[in-house]
Structures are given as structure tokens and as C-alpha cells.
Amino acid sequence: MSRVLTCKNLGIDFGGLTAVNNLNMEIDENEIIGLIGPNGAGKTTVFNLLTKVYVPSRGNILFYDRDVTGDSTIQMSKSGIARTFQNIRLFDRLSVIDNIVIGMHNKLSYSMLDGIFKTPKYRKQEKEAYAKAEDLLEIFDLKADKDVLASSLPYGKQRKLEILRALATEPKLLLLDEPAAGMNPQETEELMNTIRLIRDRFHIAILLIEHDMNLVMNICERIYVLNYGMLLAKGTPDEIRNDPKVISAYLGD
């Protein structure tokens, strides 16, 4: 099995605050990995580092054994890292289906003149893109909403749409930031199954931030626990569940 992501001593400071420090993490192909920890532990910051929204102060990021520490956000996306956001960030002025097609931006190759003259090349690629987007919409049963504005979707569907937009970039590593936030237990259960389905269908690795322990323990093969920006523990769900350090810092009793 090949290694998708390696973080070596990754860290970032904001002024005096060290938000993430000395993080070592490995993710293999086809794995579903959990990233958990108390509020403010630095989980979202890790995502921002992996997508280069923030530039690391220390350490290295390897993607398929290639050092990508100096790459830009755009390059990270092109390499195959896609993410969702803790506070949903859809393109509000685009329709639901356009929010997915936008993810295919770099997969389309027609030129601006092709677009302005609507050449056969433009028509063919657009048609394929929208057909593919409809297939993706079916994963979450969102096809009926495809033409409405993304901002008019209810909260839960917006979260799902964000996942689809990320998938549209054809990532090798998908970063999900609290995908179950605001969902009821039944929706969470469905989401859990869908995440597994996505992994199996697209053969991608998934790194998942989540506070819902039921979900995390159920679908993650391995879990990393952050506390105050540092790695507190890592291991299988069983190991984490029974780790005294994790229990006292996060899980409680």
C-alpha cells in the first residue's frame, strides 16, 4: 500500500501562539483517518496547513513521497488534496450543480475563445462535466436541487454539497472538517455510510475531523488526537478509547 501523506515535525505559530507543533502523521491509500481533540486544539489549522491556506513555520509535508512544503494552495489542489470547511464555504452565487462543476475547473481544457464561440470542444467538455456532476449529486441524493442557488439549500445539504465539490477535483486525499456538525443521529449514520462508500468508490484516503465520537470510532481505521497543537496519542479506535491521556484530556468519563 503506498503512502499518500507524511507530515514531518509540522508546526505553525501565530505571533506568540503555537497553534500546531511537532506534528508527525502518515496516511496511506484508502485509509479513513480521524483527527480529534478539544476545541482550539489545532485540528482545522492542520487542514489549513495541508492546503497551504497557512504557510508552515516548521516541518515538511510529503505527498506521495514528494516534498510539497513549498507548494501553493493551487498546486496542492492540483496534486490531489481537497477539503471541506468547518464553516460551510460554498459559492453562494453559483447554483448547486455549478458548485460541483467548479471543482472540475482544472480538468476542463477548452480555451476562452472556445467558450466565447461555444465551439464543439466547449460543448463536449461542458456536457461531460455536467453529466459527471449529476452522477456526483446522486451520491447524496441532491439531484432535485441541482438548479437552485447553493445558499438556498438547508444546512445539512450544504455540508454534503461541499463534499461533492471537493470530490469533483478528483482528489487522492479528502479532508473533511466536521462533516456531521449540525446533523441529527440518523443523518450522521447516513453520512457515515456515505463516507465509506466514497472511499470505496473513488479509492481515496480520507482525513476526518469530527467531534461525534460514535462516528469517528465507527469508521476510522486509525485516529490522531491533538491537544494544544501537539500530538497526544495515535492508534486504532480501541487504543484511543482506552488511552488514559486521551480520556483525561478529551473523552472524559
Place this chain on the structure above:
Amino acid sequence: MNKVKEFIQYLFSPRKRSCTVSFLLTVVLYLVMSVLIANGSVSSLIKGLLIPLCSYIVAALALNLTVGILGDLSLGQAGFMSVGAFTGAVVSAVLQQHLDSNLLILIISILAGTVMAALFGVLVGVPVLKLEGDYLAIVTLAFGQIVKTLISNFYVGIDSTGLKMSFIEDRTHLEAGGKMIINGPSGLSGNTRMSTFAVGFVLILITLVVIYHLLESRYGRAILATRDNKVVALTVGINTSKYKLITFVISAALTGAAGVLYAMNFSSITPAKFDFNLSIFILIYVVLGGLGNMTGTIVSTIVLMLLPELLRELNDYRMIIYALILIAIMLITNNRSLRSLYERLFLRKEKRNVESTDL
């Protein structure tokens, strides 16, 4: 029969509707005006306004691409019009020695003005669009002033030996029979008027096609995404600076075309005609028509341009009343786009801070 019905449904689908409406509006207005002109029921005053009106509509539509769609304030429309206007005039003067068809000369001149304005768009856009914030407004404002000053000091003439240029003072030393094309602060004189209402109409249609087709392509989606949230656009792999530049350059290019159309409607025109006021007027057309709303831009340009002419009898009070009407429109509509422009101008900093820490 079914095909026709399907096509009509397609034209009025949510995706296509605004494009269809602005097209229909343009075509209907053109046809109505043409019939009225043929009837002789249009005053010469209004007739004289038609080509400038087409030119302003094109410039306003182009500006709406930058301000309304991309969301960056640009105050340089007059500058780009000016670049197009004087480029087009020089090219047409040269071509007149070789070509007979005025229409062909006009088309080539418009293309030349378009390309030149696009080049200036790149020149202005490349350094500025990388920066965050409203630098574009400041730089385009300066750009307009610089263009005006430069052209006021520019002398271009043509004689049997070809094109001659000089700067600051007239050192063209034309042969007998030679002709000045651009004469410093007095600008164009003896320009052959070639623009027609029909060409203006076609230019509007082309502008609408370019804008709408752009928006329906991956380029348009990228532009809208960039505007909606730059960081998120970057995370899906969109090169936001590139798409900002592309939009700005297309806007500049179309504005250049508008400038040529305008200039080729007059036998003389001074560089001072393309001043800051003109940029502001075009911005007003766009804002009142609605940011991002192309049909609105067309309507507001027509109304606001004809209004001062209709108020001409009131003489001294004309501009006061014009201003009052503008204010009234703003108050009455209190329209969303105005509010969002205001937010963009004054509340932007705070919003961006929230954005960057709140991912």
C-alpha cells in the same frame, strides 16, 4: 413545433433568461429606433445621441464585468475609451490611404483600438490585481489622468512618407498635403466620421455575447468563485489572480472598442473629452442599473443619458435637477447593488478579517 417550444423554454430557463432579455431589449430598441428614424419622427438632437449612447452602453456593460461580476472597483473607463479612440483614429487615417470601404476601415480600427486597450489593461492589471484591497480604483483613476495628459502632448501626422509622431511639441514637420491626426491638446480634427448606428448596435450585441458566453464557461465560473471567496477558490485549484486579470483585460478591451465607436462619430474630439467625469458617469450607469445586471445597465445608460438632454430647456438648473433625480432613484430603489457597493467600499476590511480567521 416541439423543437421551437423547447428552444423558447431554453431561452427563458433560469440560466439563460437574463441573456435573452438583454438581447431582446437591444434588438427591439434598435428596430423601433430604425423605424422612427425612417419615418422622420426622431429629432436631430436625439439622432446625434444614438452612437454615443451605443458607445456608453458598451463601456458600461464592460465596466459591469469588472465592478459587478468581478467585484473590483475601476475608475478608468475614460482612459481605456481614450486609448481606443485615438488608436482607432490613427489606424483609420492610415487605412484611408489604402482602402475604400469605410465599413472595413471602421471594423479594423475598432479591432486595433480593442487590442491596444487590452494591452493597456494588462499593463495596469498585472501589478495591481495581485494586491488585496481597492488599489485598482486608485490606480485606474490615476491611469485615466495619465492617458489624458499623455495624449494631450502627443502629435501624430501622416503624409506621403508615412506616419510621423512626436511628443511634448509638434515636430512632425509634415510635407505639404500632409495631415495632422492627433494634434496635442486639440486632439483629433478632420477625422472622417464612419460610425453608424448599425455598427453601434452590433457592437452592443457582440459585447453581450462575449460577457454572457464568458459567464457560461469555466472562465465565468472561476470569476464568480473568485469573487465569492478567494481562499476557497484557491483550494479548488483556481488561479484567482489570473481570472481577475482576464476579466479586467476583457473589460478594458471592450471599452477600447467603445472608444473607437465614439471617436469615429465625430470629426474632431479633444483628449479632455475622456476625463474623470466620464468614468464616474459610466460607473453611475452601472451602479444604478444594478451590479452584475446587464439589462439594467442598458436601461439605466439610456435613461440617464437622455435625461440631461430632455432637461436641456431648464438650462442652468439642469445639473441640479439631474443630481436630484439621481438621488431620488437611489432612495427609491435603495437597491441591493448600491448597498453591496457601499459595503464593498467601507465594510470590506472587517469582512475580510473574519473570512481569513474563520475557515
